[in-house]
């Protein structure tokens with residue numbers, strides 16, 4: 001199991017930036033940087049992550065030296081968020097590939113996973129988790145349509161500290177299984193909301209989005225989609241967005 005070392009902070013620029021900097025100075029596996037709010041929260045693909053007080057913002061340092069498939073860490077992280085949220089609050093989330101955590105059609109949490117390699121080996125991964133807990137989703141932004149928080153789902157405030165522990169407990173268990181080489185596919189599939197659904201995929205290359213059906217996740221975590229041109233595997237780095245149409 002991972003042994004956690006907490007770096008608890010108040011308002012920061014980004015826990016991700018701090019965790020990466022600590023990692024570059026030798027922070028050990030299991031270092032978790034947690035903040036009450038962030039002024040420059042980083043999202044996937046260069047987006048920003050709105051981080052007012054009341055949310056859970058944390059970045060985990062991992063050193064997956066002996067992992068055969070470190071590319072699966074982002075997916076495992078999303079499963080940990082789903083499990084941790086369910087355990088602490090009863091709210092059932094599902095994963096929109098690759099690692100958004102959704103409640104119905106609205107995004108509850110996001111995962112940003114950044115790896116560093118040396119001589120072809122992944123030596124360090126920093127997993128950033130942003131979970132909307134008690135902060136209202138800003139009414140003035142278009143996020144109102146696409147994002148939700150636990151408070152909005154439950155109609156009451158939640159304990160952010162309890163959520164932190166339940167997400168990290170779930171993470172530790174799953175990461176342990178991953179380290180032992182377990183097949184994580186069944187547990188992911190249990191929580192994926194994407195499979196069998198029509199989706200709209202936009203590749204980073206600037207292509208127009210295309211509509212297809214998500215049919216499988218392969219053993220490297222790639223999403224197999226079925227479109228007009230047959231089957232194609234979409235990898236995390238290539239995806240700009242993926243949205244369920246129904």
Ligand code: BTN
Pocket residue numbers: 013014015016017038040041042043044045047049051056057058059100109110111112128129130131
């Ligand atoms: C996404 O775009 O869906 C991923 C968002 C990840 C946000 C979290 S909040 C904690 C950590 N610190 C950051 O600056 N970003 C991640």
